[in-house]
Amino acid sequence: MEKSLRILEAVAAPGGPHRLAEVTAAAAVPKSSTFRILASLAEQGFVRQEGDGRYGVGPRLRGLSALVSGGEPASIGRILDELRQAAGGQTVHLALHSGRTVTYVRKLESEQPFRTASRVGMRMPLHTTAIGKSILAHLPEEEVRELLTATGLAPRTERTVTSKEALYAQLAEVRSRGFALDDEENEPSIRCIGAPVLGADGRPVGGVSITTVTFLVSREEIEAYAPALLAAARALAPLL
Missing domain, CATH: 3.30.450.40 (GAF domain)
Structure with missing residues (x-):
């Protein structure tokens, strides 16, 4: 869970969408684990995979942000x-x-x-x-x-x-x-x-x-x- 949260933070960092190598470095998680976790997060809608191999914020993460901000x-x-x-x-x-x-x-x-x-x-x-x-x-x-x-x-x-x-x-x-x-x-x-x-x-x-x-x-x-x-x-x- 800790790795997943760090990866979410890395994906949501300014300047995105981010490449796999950037997310891996920012989250301090091994590349293989980062790729696997990103795939799961993308499947759940928290991360969006771009066509050029970069990763951006998904609709479920944006929705969660709106709920937190609104509350x-x-x-x-x-x-x-x-x-x-x-x-x-x-x-x-x-x-x-x-x-x-x-x-x-x-x-x-x-x-x-x-x-x-x-x-x-x-x-x-x-x-x-x-x-x-x-x-x-x-x-x-x-x-x-x-x-x-x-x-x-x-x-x-x-x-x-x-x-x-x-x-x-x-x-x-x-x-x-x-x-x-x-x-x-x-x-x-x-x-x-x-x-x-x-x-x-x-x-x-x-x-x-x-x-x-x-x-x-x-x-x-x-x-x-x-x-x-x-x-x-x-x-x-x-x-x-």
Whole structure:
């Protein structure tokens, strides 16, 4: 089941339909198993096989997505909008933890005339984003070590933390103050703070963040939004 879910995520990733080799690499599943699982998913309508050997999202998966989106509590949107207003109209993201990445599921654009490159459905590394680091900080230490060993710490900008020791120090700080900081580590000129949304068992199911551009909002200014961010994360917890 775990392999099938990873394959579904790979098929649904932006830029599709995807070739078998792409799905195999993204899902980290052997090629023979990927092909067999894709055939079963296609037969059930969750995946659509294109004529050129690529695989795309099938009608049953699209229907499932519509059911989930249509059933989302309206209060999620209200909480995110209230957070955006409390943060001076800055961009707000809601993301879910998805294996080795986070996936943006909601984005409220900034009221400022500047836009970030993020979009709903985009997957991001855990170690470069504020939401990702807030999630890592609340996972068991051994699980974090296994994740980082599997994924590495590839740089996305010249400010990305690529040392495990430095990242572990950041995660300890996140646990101490409650939120994480991405200071141009994922995208140049973009600074974010993020907090985890915890499930009933204390594990992070996702996170929420405030995103700003560095030439308009200083680090001190964005960190001043932390109380509103943490309140939003707590309010979202029973809704995810």
